[in-house]
Amino acid sequence: MVDLDYLKMSKPQKMLHDLGRFFTGLPGRVGRGFMKLGLNIGRCFKGLWLSVVDLITTFRDGDWKTRLSYLVMGSGSMARGQWGRGLLFFLFQTVFNLYMVNFGMAYLAKLNTLGTVATEKVGRKTVYGDNSFLILLYGVLTLFFVLAFIYTWRMNIKQNKISQQILASGRKLKRTKDDLQSLMDSQFHKTLLALPTLGVFVFTILPIFFMILVAFTNFDYNHQPPAKLFTWVGFENFKTLLSSGSASYGDTFKQVLFWTLVWAFFATFLNYFLGMFVAIMINKKGIKLKKVWRTILVMTIAIPQFVSLLYVSKMFAADGLINTYLMKWHWISQPIPFWTNPGWARFTIILINIWIGIPYLMLIATGILMNIPADLYESARIDGANAVQMYGKITLPYMLFVTGPYLLTSFTGNINNFNVIFLLSQGKPMGLAGNAGHTDLLITWLYRMTVSDTNYKIAAVIGIMVFVVLAVINLVVYNLIPSVKNEEDFQ
Amino acid sequence: MTNNANVAAGQQKLRSKRGHERRINGTIYTVLVIMSIVWLVPFVFLVLQSFRSYKLEKGGMVDYLIPKTFSLDNYAFLFEGSNFFSWLGQALIVAVAVAAVTAVLIHVCGRLLDKGEGEGRGTRVALLGGSLLIGFVALVGLTMALQGFALAGSWVKALISLALFVLAGWIMARVYLKQDSKLLRSIPGYVVEDKHEGLKKFCAMFAEFGALALIAQCILAPMTMSQYVRWYGNTLTIALFTSVIQTVIVLSVSYALSRLRFKGRKLIMNVVLILGLFPGFLTMITLYFLLKQMGLTQAGAVPGLILIYCASSGMGYYISKGFFDTIPKSLDESARIDGATRFQVFLKIIMPLAKPIVIYTILMAFMAPWGDYVFASYVAFGHQDGYNVAVGLYNWVNTNDFQNYFTRFCAGGVLVAVPITALFLALQKYYVEGVTGGAVKG
Numbered sequence: 001m002v003d004l005d006y007l008k009m010s011k012p013q014k015m016l017h018d019l020g021r022f023f024t025g026l027p028g029r030v031g032r033g034f035m036k037l038g039l040n041i042g043r044c045f046k047g048l049w050l051s052v053v054d055l056i057t058t059f060r061d062g063d064w065k066t067r068l069s070y071l072v073m074g075s076g077s078m079a080r081g082q083w084g085r086g087l088l089f090f091l092f093q094t095v096f097n098l099y100m101v102n103f104g105m106a107y108l109a110k111l112n113t114l115g116t117v118a119t120e121k122v123g124r125k126t127v128y129g130d131n132s133f134l135i136l137l138y139g140v141l142t143l144f145f146v147l148a149f150i151y152t153w154r155m156n157i158k159q160n161k162i163s164q165q166i167l168a169s170g171r172k173l174k175r176t177k178d179d180l181q182s183l184m185d186s187q188f189h190k191t192l193l194a195l196p197t198l199g200v201f202v203f204t205i206l207p208i209f210f211m212i213l214v215a216f217t218n219f220d221y222n223h224q225p226p227a228k229l230f231t232w233v234g235f236e237n238f239k240t241l242l243s244s245g246s247a248s249y250g251d252t253f254k255q256v257l258f259w260t261l262v263w264a265f266f267a268t269f270l271n272y273f274l275g276m277f278v279a280i281m282i283n284k285k286g287i288k289l290k291k292v293w294r295t296i297l298v299m300t301i302a303i304p305q306f307v308s309l310l311y312v313s314k315m316f317a318a319d320g321l322i323n324t325y326l327m328k329w330h331w332i333s334q335p336i337p338f339w340t341n342p343g344w345a346r347f348t349i350i351l352i353n354i355w356i357g358i359p360y361l362m363l364i365a366t367g368i369l370m371n372i373p374a375d376l377y378e379s380a381r382i383d384g385a386n387a388v389q390m391y392g393k394i395t396l397p398y399m400l401f402v403t404g405p406y407l408l409t410s411f412t413g414n415i416n417n418f419n420v421i422f423l424l425s426q427g428k429p430m431g432l433a434g435n436a437g438h439t440d441l442l443i444t445w446l447y448r449m450t451v452s453d454t455n456y457k458i459a460a461v462i463g464i465m466v467f468v469v470l471a472v473i474n475l476v477v478y479n480l481i482p483s484v485k486n487e488e489d490f491q
Numbered sequence: 492m493t494n495n496a497n498v499a500a501g502q503q504k505l506r507s508k509r510g511h512e513r514r515i516n517g518t519i520y521t522v523l524v525i526m527s528i529v530w531l532v533p534f535v536f537l538v539l540q541s542f543r544s545y546k547l548e549k550g551g552m553v554d555y556l557i558p559k560t561f562s563l564d565n566y567a568f569l570f571e572g573s574n575f576f577s578w579l580g581q582a583l584i585v586a587v588a589v590a591a592v593t594a595v596l597i598h599v600c601g602r603l604l605d606k607g608e609g610e611g612r613g614t615r616v617a618l619l620g621g622s623l624l625i626g627f628v629a630l631v632g633l634t635m636a637l638q639g640f641a642l643a644g645s646w647v648k649a650l651i652s653l654a655l656f657v658l659a660g661w662i663m664a665r666v667y668l669k670q671d672s673k674l675l676r677s678i679p680g681y682v683v684e685d686k687h688e689g690l691k692k693f694c695a696m697f698a699e700f701g702a703l704a705l706i707a708q709c710i711l712a713p714m715t716m717s718q719y720v721r722w723y724g725n726t727l728t729i730a731l732f733t734s735v736i737q738t739v740i741v742l743s744v745s746y747a748l749s750r751l752r753f754k755g756r757k758l759i760m761n762v763v764l765i766l767g768l769f770p771g772f773l774t775m776i777t778l779y780f781l782l783k784q785m786g787l788t789q790a791g792a793v794p795g796l797i798l799i800y801c802a803s804s805g806m807g808y809y810i811s812k813g814f815f816d817t818i819p820k821s822l823d824e825s826a827r828i829d830g831a832t833r834f835q836v837f838l839k840i841i842m843p844l845a846k847p848i849v850i851y852t853i854l855m856a857f858m859a860p861w862g863d864y865v866f867a868s869y870v871a872f873g874h875q876d877g878y879n880v881a882v883g884l885y886n887w888v889n890t891n892d893f894q895n896y897f898t899r900f901c902a903g904g905v906l907v908a909v910p911i912t913a914l915f916l917a918l919q920k921y922y923v924e925g926v927t928g929g930a931v932k933g
Contacts (some may be wrong), residue, residue: 015505068794128655137777156764181832188833189751192743192757197804199740203802205768205773281519286512295916296527299534302915304862306881308902311537314897321536324554360926367927416770418865443770450775451869463773470768485707 022479029479051154058161066160068288073153080167084176089156096149096449104142111139114217114231133225138219142208144201215460221453242334249458256432257469259346260441263421264414266350267357268407274354275361276399280391282362283369294366297359305356309423312352313339340429342438348437354419364406365399372398408477412470416443434458442466534908541565549895565902573717590701620906719903721876722883725793726861726907732797735856736828737804741852742845745808746837749815750823763806775869782870792870792877799866801860813928814848815841828932835856851925854918861911 009017059067074089110116116132163173167327174182182190215237223230245249265280282293300308315321316338323335338348372394380390421427427437427444435453436445442462449459536556543558544563580637621901716724748756778799782788787795818841842849860867864881871877878886884903887896915922 124573133780137780166707184834188837189747189756190751191834192747192751192837193805196744197759198738199802200766202804203778203799204774204806207777207781208766208769210777211773242499268736281522284516284519287519287523288515293523293527295919296530298916298919299530299912301922302912303534303856304881305913306862306864306885307537307908308533310885311901311904312533314888315533315536321556325556328554363926367923412768418772419862423866437602443772446770447772447775447865450772454777460773463770466770466773467768474768 010330022476051161054161055154055157056403058157062160066157066164069160072163073156077156077163080163080173082163082173082176082179084179085159091153092152098186099145099239100142104138107138108134108142108146109133110111111143115229117205118229119227123385128226130229132217132219132230134224136213137210140213141206144206144209164342169405197362200379211463214456215464216280217457219456219460220458221455225452233457237457241458241461241465249436252432252434252436253465254464255438256440256442257465259439260415260443260469263346263350263441264411264417267353267414267417268411270350271354271361272403272407272410275358276365276395278358279362280395283366294362297362299359300356303361304418306423309352309356309420312355313424316348316352339425342429342431345425345429345439349421349424356420362412364403366400369395369401371402408474411473415441415466417441418443418447422447442469494833502768524606537901537908538905540898541905543898545895545898558744565899566906568899569717569719569906571717572715573720574715574810575720586705590697718875718883719880722878722880723906725877726791726879726881730795730799730857733860734853736797738849738852738855739803740801740809740845741811741856742842742849744805745812745815748808748839749812750820750837751833763808765868767806772865775866778866779869779872788870789872789874789877792867792872792874795870796860796863796867796879799870800863801858804856810925811845811848811852814845814925817928818838818844847921847924848928850918850921854915854922855925858911858915859909899921 005338042169059070065076065079068079072090072118074086076086077083077089078086104390112131114132115135117129118127120127170402184485216232216238217230219230222228242248242250242251276476280296283291284332287293288454317323318335318337318340320338321330323338326332327335337344339345362467376394377390380394385393421439421441425439426439427448429439430437432438434439434445435448440448443466446459446462447465449455449462494599511652542561542563542565543553544560544562547562547564548559581922714720716854748754748760763795767849779788782795782798784792785795787798822840823836826840831839860879862881863879864885868882868885871879871882875883880882880903884900884907887893887900890896
């Protein structure tokens with residue numbers, strides 16, 4: 001294909017062409033991705049090998065201080081007068097040793113079976129055996145701890161090597177005071193990131209890792225520790241969720257996933273275009289009270305959703321205000337089944353979400369519309385373009401270009417939009433296998449699995465599936481929209 | 492002739508164009524008015540129904556909108572059994588008294604310092620320290636005396652109030668008595684150039700000490716709480732702490748990722764991106780268990796929730812990072828050349844420029860806890876004293892007795908919505924800035 005041909009095409013044709021190219025290019029790209037992955041793994045192993053070699057040579061060339069550090073972390077630093085660092089290393093090792101001996105080893109050893117001694121009742125006494133939950137959680141924690149220890153140990157030896165080189169070249173080592181000062185200057189990022197990283201590790205990474213592992217166990221209402229043990233079952237749960245059959249959730253999963261995507265599509269794009277439309281109306285020259293209109297619309301963002309959405313959901317109930325008034329005026333004889341009929345429920349949710357969602361888009365679009373150079377419109381007007389043409393040729397392309405990344409995050413956010421569904425319909429009407437309702441998103445289904453059904457294994461699998469869906473969407477979009485990728489472009 | 496005809500035709504055209512314009516504007520106004528009605532109607536309904544007495548006109552779902560008699564029964568129910576109003580009145584009186592005395596005291600100290608101007612720096616600093624001490628002692632003593640030493644028996648409260656007083660002293664030192672050569676000029680009452688500036692500073696100081704004393708008094712004075720007041724207090728506590736801690740965390744992370752270049756920066760950003768793709772509720776049971784191990788569930792739900800909201804908040808750095816990215820790097824560089832450390836650059840150069848995004852972050856962090864149902868209900872686990880308003884009111888609407896509780900839910904909702912909405916509308920400008928910036932920069 002020649003470039004000129006491409007330029008001659010109309011917008012939809014171009015888009016189709018781009019999409020086609022994306023899919024024809026997909027195998028190649030996936031292949032390259034795997035190659036890259038392979039290369040990276042190779043590099044990893046090479047790095048590992050190099051550091052082993054480095055460890056050996058450091059030991060060979062090191063003085064007694066360095067060599068002692070292989071056994072007692074931080075001793076080399078302390079011997080060279082770097083008390084602060086040395087003490088930290090030493091403290092870390094002590095804590096690690098105490099932790100492993102008193103606590104970690106026991107859990108790590110049982111990680112492969114998740115416990116074998118069941119809790120029993122001997123007479124009237126309950127004798128507690130193993131607790132699979134604790135074994136899994138603390139086992140994972142211990143694994144992370146071991147990795148951290150290895151990393152720190154390696155760092156400790158590297159430090160020794162560097163110190164030795166510095167001393168050999170006749171320069172002075174950094175004192176503890178210098179170290180502390182550098183935390184406010186050259187190492188400032190460590191100070192800034194230490195606490196947030198710890199928080200994210202304990203409250204996000206560890207739990208996510210734990211739940212991913214739960215997806216491979218039979219942890220549910222029949223296997224609740226400490227009374228009962230649970231154990232590894234391999235890919236059993238994935239089969240249950242994905243295959244169709246009487247005992248599995250395959251059909252439900254398909255329906256819920258379908259509705260999740262439909263919902264996310266409407267919630268994102270309907271709000272996007274309507275919001276933009278409202279923003280254009282308010283920003284039109286000659287419209288007065290701009291601020292008032294904006295403030296009125298923004299009310300739905302300001303008022304906490306649990307107040308507004310709960311109230312609106314009751315308004316649409318069978319005995320709610322809307323139905324009673326329509327019946328009072330004899331417009332209808334039966335209440336409209338806003339929440340009891342699957343189709344109506346889905347429609348109502350999307351409708352009410354417009355009420356919540358337009359204001360956000362209106363604000364965003366207002367900001368962007370003001371940035372479009374006015375002379376573009378001026379020259380278009382001189383050329384005799386009408387409002388629709390100007391919108392199609394100037395406003396829309398500009399908006400789409402600038403808000404591409406936002407659309408992606410918004411779509412992702414809507415797939416995980418728990419509040420709207422939960423406060424409006426709680427997933428009802430029910431009626432799908434696996435205790436799912438017709439308006440359930442994957443995320444609300446997951447919530448019900450966790451809280452009311454205590455079916456943790458399936459909840460974990462659903463969580464992983466959400467991740468997979470989002471990862472695929474993100475990867476595709478990242479490849480289609482170049483402006484998402486470049487961080488430095490905006491600087 | 493032809494000329495005249497042309498002019499007439501032109502005028503005709505212009506008139507028709509104007510008519511066209513007017514018609515378009517008319518349509519737009521109609522649409523906007525209809526939208527405004529649709530947008531506001533549910534809230535008007537909410538307010539109207541909150542005035543329908545739950546005693547006199549029973550039933551949540553009735554077939555009329557405007558209550559037959561307007562009553563405050565629902566609101567009264569929310570505060571039933573609580574001495575909230577007398578407590579608030581007392582607190583206000585104490586706060587005003589404390590603020591007045593302290594402000595006057597500092598004002599007088601400023602005058603005293605005025606006399607020491609001719610002497611050396613040492614004298615001035617000594618005077619400064621003395622006046623600070625006097626102000627400090629006065630603040631502590633007055634608050635304690637006025638509430639009749641309600642401190643007894645609660646160490647936590649004592650510590651918190653102590654911390655507040657230290658904060659008060661610190662603010663005094665930083666804001667009103669700057670340490671540079673303008674030491675004396677910055678003292679309220681001393682100022683010469685602008686008459687009103689002195690007054691303004693006095694008012695600001697008054698407000699600040701008033702607020703501090705009010706907080707101290709609120710913590711110290713005993714209040715009997717009704718269920719609703721307790722939930723409200725819980726949510727307010729969570730929101731206040733979260734907004735401070737979360738803002739510090741978010742700003743640190745976004746600053747580090749935006750301005751500093753270090754090994755592993757890209758790695759951190761990619762890991763956060765991947766972690767963000769996992770649904771938040773996936774980890775709920777693990778979080779519950781972790782909190783339970785720390786004793787922060789059920790009765791301890793409030794600190795537990797603060798911990799949960801803040802712990803992972805570093806992952807929401809995108810918007811403020813986008814903002815930091817737009818501040819020119821040359822600012823940092825010139826400051827670095829002048830010998831500032833990175834910490835100083837962060838605190839003294841970037842932070843003052845980042846005011847809009849700081850306010851945006853605080854606003855978002857403050858508003859989020861008011862709407863959180865999921866984690867709040869899971870962590871409180873049926874323990875009513877640990878609920879926040881969302882959980883409490885949600886349970887009112889979704890019980891079997893919901894017909895009876897519906898109007899009370901409306902009243903409770905109004906009391907939550909009014910202050911939050913007012914706050915939001917007041918800070919709307921910053922919100923718009925944050926949202927637009929975030930959307931454009933991704």
